[in-house]
Amino acid sequence: MEAVRRQTRMPKHRFLFSASTYQTLSWGLVLLAAFVVSPWIEQGINPYWFTIVIYCGINIILAVSLNLVNGFTGQFSIGHAGFMAVGAYVAAVVTMALGANPAWNEFVASNGISESAVLPIGLCLGGIAAAGAGYMVGMPSLRLRGDYLAIVTLGFGEIIRVIMMNTEAVGGASGLNNIPFLSNFGWVYSSVVLTVFCVWRMVHSSHGRTLLAVREDEIAGEAMGVNTTQAKVRAFAMGAFFAGVAGGLYAHQLRILTPQTFDFNRSFEVVIMVVLGGMGSISGSVVAAVLLTVLREALRVVQTWYEIDIRMVIYSLVLIILMLTRPNGLFGSREITDFFPASLRRKLAGGAEARGGVK
């Protein structure tokens, strides 16, 4: 078995720690670097561009996490905004409650912790709440075929929106105001790094192989002993977790949450990022997320000419034309590293496998 594994570069059966020490360390360094460069970036570029950079980060998290569900597991979910909403609201409520709590403030002051330390707590709780929601939705609907799942996820997004709209505790239809502004470059991009790392490790672990098995042929996978429902729910909950984190970051960037923010269009934007980048390509999602976030801002200029939101028309056309002419998106299931020269690729892979999805 060991020989086979070495020969075919099969991953070991662990999730986070199967990456070589070298790799884990380098990811950790990138994560820290986000915090180190954070103050420079915040002061160095103009606020408008800074906002775009932050949105790029948030969209990367959303796209990569949805890719885990849509791309690697082959389940078509179009309710990502629903999970994002759960994460956003929970994170906002947590940071606001902690910020107003005298005991917490005293604790922060006496220990010299930065005030933005409430953010990771909020993000984690928001992510967990979203994952819980993902589990709850996934359990019943993932037993079913793809098309039903699409409608159920969409419906779930709507249900969340209606619930938010009718809950006065979170502001109802008028929304939640005065959320502290905490999403700086460091928190956003360390979350990006963490998301990409976790999804990457997930896909290259044995759990990831079960996901790919579900995507390639569910019935055959089941026959080989893969618990397909469990695999799907797992991917779904993990995708939802990161969507929740992205929602939390979004809340602390925008500082105001309204239920309308998380409508179907929001989910659709993420779907098109995943499809454009290539379902089953993490780097594809990253590239597409950045591309579309910038495109959106560019189209805002066009919008001021015609006074009509032309963005969605272009997005939907892109989606249709993509499906008709290049259904694999930009990258297909390849990663950006696959385009590097072989020598560099071997170096980067550090002995682990270099290839992304199953062909």
Next chain:
Amino acid sequence: MDQFLQHVINALSLGSIYALIALGYTMVFGVLQLINFAHGEIYMLGAFTGMYTIRWLRLEEHPGIGSLIIALIAAMAASATAGFIIERLAYRPLRKSPRINLLITAVGVSLFLQYSGQLVFGSDPQFFPTGILEIEGYNWSYGDLVIEPMQIVALVLALILMFVLQYIIFRTRLGRAMRAVSFNHDFASLMGIPTNQIISATFMLGSALAGAAGVLVGLIYPKIDPLMGTMPGLKAFVAAVLGGIGNVTGAVLGAFTLGLAEEFLVGYWVPTYRDALAFGILILILLFKPSGLLGVHRAEKV
């Protein structure tokens, strides 16, 4: 009691509209195993075509059933054409590709119609000329119970269209061919049935019903806008699943059930949760009886 009856009447007219849309969903699903997300938008196109027909032909000056039928036919023709074009340009090239691609395309078409609709018709809601159905001397009320003429017309027209559809499906050559295609695509083609034409015909038939629903909804809820199709479209889909997708009688049954459930929820309980109810029902039905009320459970084949 009057209030109860009033809710039932409202529910019947709402249900008849859902039923017309749900029939299109269920027929397309029957022949292609595709959830045609753009179906709600075809219904929107029907409503707008109806409105413009009435405006351009000045039908409001001659109110009555005749004018309504002209508007209805125009809307049905336009919707059928739209359905044909969509199937031809977007779905047919993808017939052999994975189902998920088809699904993504359907979502794309739906959004494209919504937002290009905003470009063409403007994003502000417009008022459907309900004056077309002013019947002189009409006053049907009994105590608190009021029955609008639109409600009766909607229900009756919907029922007529459903019977026509039932006739087409079970009594004509076209219907037999449709059933054959839905039973097995490849075998139908081997038996000499022109499957592509039949699929086009199914799309057109389903779309025509959605177009009719668009005009009827314009009469009952006269505010129409390019995004109006999304919610009723999704709810009609839920109705189709509730009745057992692919099953024509089931779609009608599911639609009336959903109409009743919504109307009673709004009337007696929490009106603000109206849009969440359909999806709640969907999740429950998928959980307990995924084949729907009248559907037959089909084991998945390898």
